[in-house]
Structure formats: C-alpha cells, structure tokens
C-alpha cells in the first residue's frame with residue numbers, strides 16, 4: 066500500500082490519479098452542459114490533494130469511528146482502500162459497507178459536483194467504522210477547483226444552491242465546525 070512507498074511512487078500515483086479524476090469529471094459533466102474545458106480551466110493541480118489515512122486498531126470499535134460521517138469538499142474523490150474494510154456509504158436511509166477490493170478504486174461524488182449539477186449528482190455521505198484487530202490504510206485523492214473559481218449550476222433549471230468559491234466554502238465550514246462541532250456543508254448555500 067502507498068503509505069509506506071517512496072516519494073517517487075507517490076508522485077507517480079498522483080500524476081495518474083489526477084489524470085483519471087479530470088477525465089471522470091469531464092465525462093460526468095458532459096450531459097450537464099458544462100463547458101468541455103471547465104475542469105482544465107478551474108482545477109489547477111495545486112488545490113487538489115492526496116491524503117494517506119491510517120486507522121489504528123481500536124479497542125472500542127462500536128463506540129469510536131475511524132472517520133465520522135461526512136461529505137467531501139471537492140468535485141470528486143478517488144479512494145483506494147486495503148483489504149480490511151470499514152468504509153460505509155449512506156444510501157436509501159441506511160449505511161452500506163463498501164466491500165474492500167484492493168484491485169479497485171472507489172469514486173465518491175463531492176459537494177461541488179452536486180452544486181455544479183444542481184443536485185443531479187449527489188454528494189455521498191460516508192464514514193469509516195473502526196476495527197479492533199488490525200490497522201487499516203487508505204489513500205484518497207480530492208479533486209478540487211482553485212480557491213477563487215466560481216462553482217455554480219451549469220444547467221438551465223432554477224438553481225438550488227447559490228454560487229460560491231472553494232475559499233468561501235472552506236471559510237463557512239471552518240465557522241460551522243467551530244460553532245456546531247461539524248461541517249454543515251452544501252445546505253448552507255441553499256437558495
């Protein structure tokens with residue numbers, strides 16, 4: 066797994082996964098009427114990032130989450146998890162385990178694709194449950210716009226969310242976490 070790899074391997078992975086993220090975003094955006102060069106213009110490499118997650122074995126797995134329920138602050142996230150398992154998505158009112166497959170990547174829609182698509186694509190709520198026996202490793206690549214790129218509904222329907230930038234969104238999240246203890250997310254930007 067990537068967490069113990071040399072820097073050159075991580076850099077090579079970022080190069081490949083960033084190309085994949087861009088291509089996937091373009092394909093998903095095509096039916097929405099988004100300009101073909103939207104991601105090229107608005108997502109420079111410096112605001113996207115890779116996170117290496119290590120979840121230590123937990124003596125109280127029923128009481129402590131590896132990662133609490135959240136949506137991702139990006140267009141999309143590409144995740145590679147090891148064989149341990151623990152990632153869950155919230156679908157149709159219940160939590161579903163994402164079966165670990167080290168040969169596969171998991172792609173999550175993030176908050177900004179939901180806004181760009183005016184809700185046609187949903188930013189998926191997810192979490193990681195703990196394991197008592199073994200540690201778990203995962204790698205997540207977050208595909209983001211630049212801080213001042215405007216994210217808005219690209220279709221012709223009346224907008225569900227007001228337009229915003231990553232800078233504004235992060236600032237609002239910071240305020241919400243300080244005041245309420247959690248990220249409120251897109252609902253802050255409902256019209």
Ligand SMILES: O=C(O)CCC(=O)C(=O)O
Pocket residue numbers: 116118132137144146152191193202203204205
């Ligand atoms: O560890 C995972 O499988 C998911 C990680 C995740 O959701 C995140 O880093 O935002």
Ligand SMILES: [Fe+2]
Pocket residue numbers: 135136137142191
């Ligand atoms: Fe996440």
